Every structure is written in structure tokens, then in C-alpha cells.
Amino acid sequence: MRMARVGVLVDERMTAKRRRYGLNTFEGYITEILAHVGIPHQLLHSLREWNGNDWDVLIVALEDDDPADLERFYHWAESGGIVISYGGLDKLADKLACVRLRSLNEAYAHLPPASSGSYPPLRAFRVTPWTTPDASNIRIEAYGQVSERSPDAARDFDLLQRFAIGQGTIERFSVNIPAAIVALQQGLEPVLKDGLPAADGSASLNEGILKADDGMALDWEWDRLHTETGQAYFAYPYADYWREVCIGHLLEAVVNRGMTLPFIGYWPDGVNSVATISHDSDGNLDEHAWSTLDLLQQNQVQTTWCMLEPGYSASVYRRIEQDGHELAFHYNSLHLDNQIWDQTEFNRQLRWLQDAATVNQIRTNKNHYTRFEGWGELFRWYEEAGIVVDQTRGPSKGGNVGFLFGTCHPFFPIAWSDEDNRLYEVLEIGFLTQDMGIGPPWADDSIIAPFLAHTMRVEGVAHFLFHQVHIHTKPAVVEAFNRVVREARQAGFVFWTSAQIYEWEMRRRQIRITGVDEAGRTLVEDGTASSDAVVWVPIHANEVKQGDEEVRFGVRCLKQVVTAASRGE
Template sequence: MKLARLGVLIDEAAMKRLHSYGLNVFERYIEEILEHAGAPFETITDIRALDDRGFDIVIASVVPENEETAERLWQYAEHGGTLIAYGGLGLLARRLGCRQRPRTGAGYARLPEFRSVPAPLRCLSAQPWHAEDAGAGAIGALHASSPQGELVGPALQTFAVGRGAIHRWAVDIPTTVVQLQQGTRPVLHDGIPAPDGTADIDEGILKADDDIELDWEWDREKTATGMPYFAYPHADYWREALMAHLVRCALAKDRTLPLLDYWPEGTGHVALISFDSDFNEDERAVVTLDVLKKLQIPSTWCMIEPGYSPQVYERVLAEGHELALHYNALEKENGIWSLEEFTRQRQWVQSATGLARVVSNKNHYTRYEGWGELFRWCEANGIAADQTRGPTKRGNVGFLFGTCHPYFPIAWCDEGNRRYDVLEIGFLTQDLNHPNLSDTTVIEPFLKQVAKVGGVAHFLFHQIHIHRLEPVRQAIREVVGKARQMGFAFWTSKQINDWQRARRTMRVTGIDAAGQVRLERGTVNEPVAVWLPTSEAPESIQSPGIVYRYGVPCIKQVHHLTREEAEC
């Protein structure tokens, strides 16, 4: 089977025009989604180059809204290509025998045809089409407001056009992923608290969790002890739906789209334990180090001024832990929200610890405001990974930003919607068994969901609570024990960052006559699994590595560093 040529159309002139009106172009986040999946693709920056590039599949991500564009896209499909759009394509609606319906607000999508995609998926808006031509294919369903709400149309429609096809999603999936992960607007005021009183986020402190796009009623579940939690990583589900559809489109053209595993071969799932050093007493640090030594796991220590004694830092590093920054911008502690103060605190932690570079940061109290300021400050200070996006209350623990995957966030339109060079690694909960927070009944559902979608199970603790509260010490033991039983490996934030960045230097370059994927390894030395989707029946394939990924059978090929590569 040949490699599918996938093109992503992001017309630069169209994007500049939208930016000139102060509009965000989150549609371009499709590049981040594909890169994270390890899918090979090429970006097309001028729609006029579409005609002669020989793409099997083209995603119309950002295109000019004019008749010339409509004709070029139509001809591409008519000549045998598969055109995919996430919303948009209004100029082609009538030609495809459809009538555009008004844009909806938040709702839920069901995709029973994609068995690997859990249901329902939260969407923040949609623009369904009504097909007046019975020849259009309809996949899935959109429901208004709630998972059982009014049916407003199909989630995905397919149209035969000449020798090719046009597939149109009613939901702008890349924008949906962005808005679930980062919100729909800058954080400028307190958020709306949970109606049941379990998450009073409106306490006068601007934080990451002041702007979330999940529903307090429909997106939370309760454990057996009554602990509420956001149960569904909806952004990760949308990634799954997008890739499941792409894989099927490639197979329908007798092509395949290889995908890279999220973690090195032999690493089942990844967990992260991080600590915030609030109050900074050496005795608390020593007790925590003793607990970790018995558990035999590495962790990430986010340091706030004035920090610990030098001998504590020496032991932290000697025992395999990471030292990071815990930026304090909390006004009641005389914190300041500014680049200058962020830089000063970064310089302090380097001076105090003796580190040449600080790789990771987590903001004290998840203090956050605006849109991309924090990520710009991280970039300016050489900090490669951030952990700030997580819950602060008992009632909003879990997947409140729709994801457990590390990701590179996108900027607002004033920065051209570029991607920040900062890896965000959000956390699920903090200090389990603390009297004011969740108990340990959330551990198992969190680990199960993270394992399903392949992200990071990030649990935050504080040394002060490890020192003072035996229930919290028991909670960290329970996290580690259950995670190990489920095949999780514990990494530091730096290890996750280093791997994710190295993984993105790998490139699938082709498939040889024997069906082996050709792979440029970039800076990766570890063995890596490549998943090769196939349309053959699993029982007919002579391979021990057949696994269902994205709902289709995939041949697993493990690529090791060759002797020649090792010698380079």
C-alpha cells in the first residue's frame, strides 16, 4: 500500500486578511494536531498551488472566500481528490445540494460510525447543512445544548464529486480543540462557579480555571464517595475523531497514513508527579524526599521564593528529581504579573539551585490572566514547558481543559495565531485526601481515561501537605501503586518535554516495496513504534503486531536505531 499524500491548505493571503480585521484563525491549529499524531503532511500556503501538487487528500483549513476558490476546490475533488473541511465551504453548499442552517451554540456530537470515538463529544458551536439531495452521505449527529438535546443535523456529510469526494464536518474541529484547551477569550475576570458549590472559582484571583468551556452538569461525573470530576477529555476525543476520519479517507483511496506512537516503544503510559514548594521549610522537603525514595519515582519540584537550603537542592537533583520554577504573581503575597517579575524569579531559582537552565514552570495558585502572556514570558526566559493549566477546587478536578496530552498552545490574532514554543503539560488534581480537595476515588477513573487516549496522568502535590497529613501521604502512595499496576512509567516534566520535542523531529518519508515505513529519526535514539493502517482483514495479515488504532487494524512496526545512525 502506498503512502497517502496529505496536503493542508492554509492560504497566507486569506489568513492575513482575517488578521487585519482582528479575527482569530484557530483553524490553522490543524498543523499541531497532525504533528502531534505523527502524521506526514505538507502545508500549502497558496491555493493556486493546489492544482499541480498531486495530493490524495487536502484539508481546506484556511481558504479565500470567493468564487475562484470554490471552483478550484471543486475541480480538485472532481479530478479525483478527497477534500475535507471542518466547517466553512459555504460557497459550495448550493452546488452540493445543501442549504446552510444557522450556527448553533454549544452542544454535543455523537459518532457511532467511529467506534474508537467515545460519545458524546462536546462542541462549542457548529454550522450544520441541510441536504436537499438524497445522495449526500450523513455520519453522526449533532445535539443542541445537551447530549440528549434537539437533533440539529449530521456531524459529517460526504458528497461524491466527479472522481473524488468532498467531506464536510459541521464542527470546526481544530478551533474546538483550541477553545477547549485554552478557552474562548482571554482571562480578564473571575469565572462562573459550579452551581453545586463545589468549585467557587470566583474568589477574586485570576486563574487558569476562570475560563473553561465544559458544562458543570453534562461533563462531570461523581465517584462512589460523591467526588465530582470532569470525566471526559473532549479535546482528545476530537483529535481521535479527526484522525480516525483521515485514516479512513486514505484507506478508501487504497493509500495509508502511518502514525507515530505517542511514547517510546516499551513505555506503556506516562505519569508525572509534581510538587509546589509553598512555605519552603527544609523539614517538609526532607520528608517528601523520603517518601519518594521509598516509592522510587522521579518528580518535578516547582520552587517558589525564598526556597530551600542548598543541601536540599543537592539531594533533590542527586535522587533524580527535576528543579523548576513556581512563578508567584499572587497579589496578596506581593506577587506581580509582569515579564520583568517572571524574569527576576527565573533568575532567582537558577541562582539558588545552581542550574544553568530552568526547563519547567508552574504558576503559584495557577495564577493566570490574558491569553498568551505567560507563554511569551516562558519563551523569553528559555523555559520550554509549563504546567499551569489545572484545577484549584474540589469540584473542578479532572479534564477541565478537555485534554491530558502535552500540546503547544496557539497565540491570539495579535501575534498571528502562531504556536508558542512552550509545551503545556496540564495537571488533573492536587493533594488528594486533603480535607478541602478530592479523595483518592478519582485516581482510577483518571488513570483509565489517560491510558485510553495516551496522554499524561499529572498529579500535583505540595511538600507541606506530604509533611503534615498522613492521608495525603497515603494518596501519593495510592497514585503510584495504581499507576504501576496499569503500566504507567513516571517521568519528570523535563523528560516529557525532551521526548515530545525529539519525537516531532521524526518524519515518515515513504513506504518501501516490502511495506516497511521509511522513517527519518531526527534526534530520537529510542525504539519507536509506527502504526500502519491497513484495509486488509487482520486474520489475513502475517504479522504479530496487528492492533486496532483509530478504529482500524494497524500493523505495528518498531523502528530501532541502526548502527549507521548510532555512529553519526
Template sequence: MKIARLAVLFDRQAAERRWQYGLNAFERYVGELLNDAGIPYAWLDDVAQLKQASYDLVIAALTDESARTAAALWEYAEQGGTLISYGGVNALALKLGYAMESPAGPGYAKWGAGYPKAEAVRFLRAQPWREAKEPAPCSAFGALALSSPNGDPAGAARLRFTIGAGVLDRFAVDVADTIVRLQQGGMPVLEDGAPAPDGSAPLDDSILKADDQSAMDWIWDRRTTETGVPYFAYPHADYWREIVIGHLLKTAADQGLTLPFIGRWPEGVERVAMISHDSDGNKDEYALTTLELMKEVGVQSSWCMLEPGYSKPVYDLIKRDGHELAFHYNALESQKGRWDAEEFARQFAWLTEAAGVNEVASNKNHYTRFEGWGELFAFCESHGIQTDQTRGPSKKGNVGFLFGTCHPYVPVAWSNERNRSYDVLEIGFLTQDLDLSDHWADSSVIAPFLEGVADVDGVAHFLFHQIHIQKHESVRNALRRVVSEARERGYVFWTGKQINDWQRARRNISIAALDDSGAVETASGQPIPAGAFAWVPVPDGATVQDEDTETHFGVVCVKRPLRSASGSIKREDDLHVQTGH
């Protein structure tokens, strides 16, 4: 099998022009989607680079609308290339007999039976095309609906045109923009968010929080459990990941090519769950009760420490039992905290001194306090904190997939930082303290959360405070139930640090080639973390004789080992992540 040559075109001059006027170029996130999947690709920052190599597939992530660019893209497709766009390449519309509609959104893309499982996937912005004078023949896929899944039609979700010996596959939806704003909020957090119309999530509490900016819909994106608990039920950002990657794999397969990608978790790990705690109250007895409960259920968890924390002997016990000591930054004004880089640094210095740790891998903000767009991630970067867990619900009525994702993901900056990627992995949480009277959701959300996470291969992250574990048997039983139901579904429990270490290790693997034995070669001399492997999609029409096959992204794939380009398997044992409970 031959690996498809894939490139992403992100026109640097077009991006610089946007940034000059304070506009975002979230199209840059297309590269991050491929990095996350572990798919090899080339990065082009000028359309002239299309002629430097023969690419089978090119994603036109961001281009200008000049005649020069239009001619180069047309020539590429005409000569047999496959051009893919997510809401762009509008300069080609007239040549194909089409015209741009007004930008549309938010709304829902309906793909019919097939992949992903969701019947309708939320989008935030689309640029549909309509037929104009002498429209070129094309194939249409899916349909856009405005405002609601059954709203006014807004055209096809994807159009496929034949151009000479090649094709243009154009999604109407600006997928990168939709994913980024679902994950990070529609805008920076500057004021309270609008409360839920049913009163279940009073966000207008005069405290700036992560969930004051959510791009999900209170009506169409929530469901209720059998006990009447409302929850956000659809990880729409993750569905878009599945759609985009699945389309790439299928497009390559249709050409008799393949696009190998790195397995999400190491060999022997099918699904990952996580439990974290926030030390609100800071009494040693709360910690000791929690340590006993975690020992009972056999789970190592992440302990986010709020100043003034516990006594030193308790920290020693936490570390002895293999739990992660993490940071719990407090910017709550009512507790004399503030949103400030110096205050973050002061509290962080307290934690390292009090807990006797030199490095801290994770942070979660107290009360999910959040301001602006990317300042928190910059705070974390400056102190070597590699993962954040702040993005989750602060109210009973917005638990679940509040930010459209359960994936560990890399957040991106606003236009003032040129939409760069932060050196931080966000691992959001689904809910806090189940069965805590009427304050939070009840245990009926556990099964839909675990099943929803499993559908998109994410992380099922549950937050339980030590103070509530100490004071409420119902909360202790809810934690026991989370662990039991997760294990029944094949989940293993990792800490935030374990998730971070593994994901960073797998993202450093660069696929180079397929060797004659069917193994996947990585870049020469590159360390391969223990347990890492690749999935190789089977080209269209190929016969599959290997028993080690699974369907991923809607495509049949064969599991293959990873080998360094020299031919020997090179392991990096210190990156090994435990696969047990």
C-alpha cells in the first residue's frame, strides 16, 4: 500500500492580513486536527508551493481570493489532485457556475445514515454556495439547517466537483472555526453568560467562569435522563473531528491509497476515564477519607490543591498512594483571589513549597474562574504546567459535553497572538459531585456520559470534591458507581499527568513510510513510546486477510506495529503509561 501525500495550504499573507485587522484565522487549527490524529502531512504557506511536490490531497485551509491563487488551485485539481476545503476557496465558485450565499449559522449539518452516529451536528459558521449561471455538475452530500436540526434549509453540507482529472470536495461549514469556538467559547469571557431558560443553570452570578461562553444550544443540544436531569448530550466538536478525518481516509482509500494514523491509546487500553478532586475546605480529615475511598475503588486520581492546603504528612500520603498533586488556582475575588499573572505565580510557588514538589503537570481553576480567551493557558505555560482541567460546568443544568468535546485538545490563541497553539493540553470535565442533594446532577448521567465518550474515543473526566466525599455518603456511592460502570464498559482510570504524558508522546511520533512487512516506519531515530501502534486504513477494493482489523472513522483499518526508519523497534520506556486500573 502507498501512503497518500497530503498537504495543508495555510496562506501566510492571507493570515497576516486578517491579524492586521484583529481578525482570527482559526483555519490554522486544521493542522492541529491532523497532529491530534497522528496523520502525516506537509504544511504549505504559499500557493506556489503546490508545484514543489506532487500531492495526492491538498486541504486549502486558508487562501486569499486572488486570481493567482484561484488559477493555481484549479490547475492542481485539473492535473489530477484532490482539493478539499472547509468553507473556503470562494474564488472558484464563479468558474464552476456557482455563487456564494450569505454566511449562515449557527445551525446543524445532517448527514443521514452512516458516520458519525449523530443525526445532526452543530456548526457555528458556514459559507454555502448556490447554483448560478451554467452550474457545473456535482454531487451533493448532507444538508444544512439553520438554528435547529429541523430549521430552514441552507444548502448542501458538501459539494463534490470534477475538475479535469481531479476533484474539489468543498464542505460548506467552516469546520476549524466551529471546532475552536465550540471548545473555547464563541468569544472571550468578558461578562456573565445567559442563564438556561429553564432556570437550571444561573450563569448570571457576577462571577466570570469558563461556562459564561459556550457555543452550544440550551434547547437542541441538551437531553434529559430518566430522572429529569438536563445535560449536554452531544460532543459536536468531536463529531466534526470524526467527519473530517473520516472523509480524508475515505478519499485516500477511493484512490487506492492509505493514510496511516497513530492509535489513540496504547496497546491494551481501549477507553480512558479520570477522577480529579479540588481541595476546597482544606481539612486533613477530608483528604484522609478520600484516600481511603480511592484505595477501596483502586483508582489513582488528580488532587488539585487550593491554598492553604493540607498538612505536610497528608501530601506525603497522597504521593505514597500514587496520586497526582496538581494546582487549583484561585481567582475568586470573594476569597481575596484575583485574575493576575503575578497572583498565579504566587499561589503556584506556595504549592511547590507546601507540597514539596518541583514540577506540577496539571491545573484546574477554583470555581472554574476564567477571563478573556487564552490568558490562563499562557499562565500555565510560564510555569511548565502542561495540562489544564478548568473547562467544565459550574452549574447543575449544564453538565455533560458543555464545550462540545471530551477529547484532550490543544487550545489556540486569539488573533492578538496570531492564533498560535498553546503548549497546554486541555482535559475538560463532565460534571461535579454527583448525588449531592439538589446542588448537582444525579447518577443517572453516568451511563450516557460514559457511552457518549466511548462513541468518540475521548476521556470521561469526573470531578469529586474531598469535602463532599467526607460529608455525604451519597457522593461516595456516586463515585463508586462511576468506577464500577466505567470498568464494566472497558475503561481504565488515569491521572491527568498520565493522559498528558501519553498524548504528548504519541503526538511526537511522525509516520514516514510503510515497509514491506506491513509495519509503519517512523522518522529515523525517533523514540516510540511503549504500547504505541498505528492503524492503516484499507484502500477501496482491497482484500483484508488480517484478523487484527477494526473500523475507525467509518473505514476498515488494520493494526500495525511501529518501527523506526532503521528497521528496529526503538522504545522509550520512561514514557510508558500504566494500562491497569
């Protein structure tokens, strides 16, 4: 099988036009979606860089409105190319016998069941649907439907339209998938004011404290479910589902043309999903720490300790290090504690921790009370301070636990237009819930099973937060902790610290897939000499079973573990 060549166009002329008016180009986040899966691709800034003979697939993430460019896309598809768009190409609607309809600010996409399993209605934003006449000279296949606002509203519009053009296809989603993923993960706008509280009183976001969850893009009514105890939770990692839809469609398009497009597994060989536990040292009493350290030793699990000034005694820090835990930062900008949101104060508190614990490098931070303002300034502070992981994106209330940012995957956040929509060099590892077992209004432990199940489904990270003070003072919290560890291990999770997750993510991103040889083996360049990474090689549904294979992203894939031979050694 020949490996498909994938180009991604983010047109620099349209990008410049948008930035002139302070508009974002989140369409370019498709390159991060591909990079997270390790799919080989090349970013193009202009059609001047594009030779149609160099590519099999062109993802038109952002195009200019030059009619000549649009004609090139059309004629390239005629000659056998695959053109993919996420909510774009509007000026081609007439040529493709379609009519552009009014955009939908909020919508839900309905996907038919597939080999990868069924999806709930997927939340989306700013959808630009096309409609087609009853009669058309172009063969058009439709996949999925989109409804406005409510997930049970009338399903009027196609999610994906595949236009057969000569020997190739133009394949257009009505949803801007990359921008939808950004909106779910980071919000629709910067955090400048309180968020909308839940009508049932379970999550009063409007308490006058700016937090990460003030910027969530989910709906209290339509995006939450309830456990058997009545505990409300955000049930679905929508952003992770959209990643699967996007990648699955690309792989299917490639294998249906007799090619392949290898990609890299999320975790090392033998690991299906990862769980992580963090602690925030609120209260800062040594006895809280000793109780927590003893509990961790009993469960044989290493965790991440986010330290709030004034912290613990030196003997506690030594035990944390000796037991293999990660020492992290817990920045306090809560005005109720006479603290402020300020980079100078952030740096002062970080220096305090480094001095108190006698450590040179702190990799991870989680803000006290999940405090958050604006869009990207916190990530800029991290970059300057050498912090590479953020854990702040999680629930501050008992009624908004779960996947309130649409994901359980580690991801690199994207900047606003004032920073040219660059990617920050900070890995986000959000958490699902704070302590369980405290009692109302906080969540109970009935959420553990669905959280683990949904995280396992998308091969993400199940991140649970437990405060040392509650472990020390509340037996029900200890039982909830034990239940998390017990059920996670029974389900096949392994426990890593935040730093370990970061190290693995950076290792796997150094692996470069360079081709496929005549025997179907993937050729890679691996800057880390990893021997435990997995490469998946998609094959057509009709091919004879060849060995160790699984269905990934809805496509049959052969499993290969990176070895010295595959690295060309």
C-alpha cells in the first residue's frame, strides 16, 4: 500500500485579512488535531506552495475567496484528488449545485451508527449548512445530520456532503470541526465575567470569582445526565468525539482509494488508558500530608501534589520526593485570600515553592479555585516560567463535574488572534471532578464508573482531584479515593503523574512516520528511540485479515510496535 500524502492549506492572505480585524483563524487547529494522532501532513500557507501532483489529499482549512483558487480545487478533484473542508468553500456552492443556508450559532450533529460505535448528538457551533436541489448532475452522498440548538430538534441539514467530481471528490462538513473543538476546550470567548449558573442551583458560577468554568460552552439542560443517585454531570467528551469523526473520515477516504495513512497510538504498547490523581494543599497542615502519603503508599500509586503557599514542612517535601510523587504548584490569585491575578505575583509564589522545597524545576500548575481570566495570559506566564503542564481546566462546583470542556485528552491550547493563533507550549490536562464523598453540594462517587467508561472509550486521561485536608478528615473521601483506584485498575487503567503524561506525549510527538515499505511495514524516524510506541496502519475493509489488527476511528488497522528495524537501524 502506498502512504497517502496529505496537505493542509491555511491561506496566509485570508489569515492576514482576519487578523487585521482581530478575528481568529481557529481553522488552523486541524494541524494540532493531526499532530496529536501523529498523522503525517504538511502545512501550506498559499496555493503558490501547492503542486497538485505532490498530494493525494488536500485539507482546505482556510481558503482565500479568490475564484481562481476555488477553480483549482475543483479541477484538482476532477483529476482524482480528495478535497476536504470543514465549513468552508462557500463560493463553490453554486458550482456544486448547492445553496448556502443561514448559519447556526449552536447546533447538534447526529451521526449514524458505525463500526466505531454510536455517538450521542454532538454539540457544535457556527454551522454553515448547504442544501441540494432534488435533481443534480453531480452525484452527492450525504452522511449525518445537523439540527439547530436542541439535540432533539428537527434534523434538517446534512453534516457531511461528498461530491463526486470526475475521478475525485470534494468532501465538505457543514461543521467547522477544528473551531468547534477549540470552543469546547477553551470557550467561545475570553473569560471576562461570571458564567451562567445552573438553573437547578447545582452550580452557582456567578459568585464573583472568575474561573475556568465561567467560559465553558456546554448547556446545563442538554449536555448533562444524572447518575442513579441523581448526581448531575457533563456526560460526553464532545471534542474527543469530533476528533474521532474528523480522523475517521480522513482515514476512510484514504483507504477507499487503495492507500493507507499510518498514525501513532495514544499510549505505549500495552496501555489502553491512563488515570492521574492530583492533590491541592489547601490548609497546608503537615498531618493532612502524612495521611495522604500513607494512603498513597497503601494503594501503590504516585500522584501530583499542587502546593499552595505557605505549604508544608521540609520533611513532607522529602517524603513526597522519596515516594516518587510529583511536586507541583498551586497558584493563588483568589481575592478572598488577598491575592491578585498578576504575573509578578505568580512568579513570586513559584519562587517561594522552589525555595521551600529546594527544587529547581516545577513542571505543573493548577490554579487555586480554578481561577482563570482572559484567554492566554496564564499560558504565557507558564512559558516564561518553564511550566509545561496546566491542570486548571476543571469544575469548581458539584453540579458541573465531568467533561465540561469536552475532552479528557491532553491538548495544546491555541492563542487568540492577538498572538496570531499560535499554539502555546503548555500541555493542558484538565480534571473531571474534585473530592467525592464530602456531601452536598459536592459530587458523590456514583460518577466514577461513567467517567472511567467514557474516558476509556476515547483513550483519554481520567483525572481526579483529591484535597489532602479531606483525605485526613473525611473517611468517605478516603473510600471514594480507594474506589477510584480499585475500579480504574480493574478497568485496565494505569496511574501516571502529570509529568509522566507530559513526557510520554512529547516522546510520541518526536516519532515521524516517513513511509510504508513493500511488506506493509511502517518506516519511522524516532528522535527518542522509543521501543514501546504503537503505529496503526489503516487497511481497506475488504482486505484479508493479516495479523494483529483492531478497528480504530472506524477503520480496520494493523498494529505495529516501533522497533529498531522500523527506525531503519
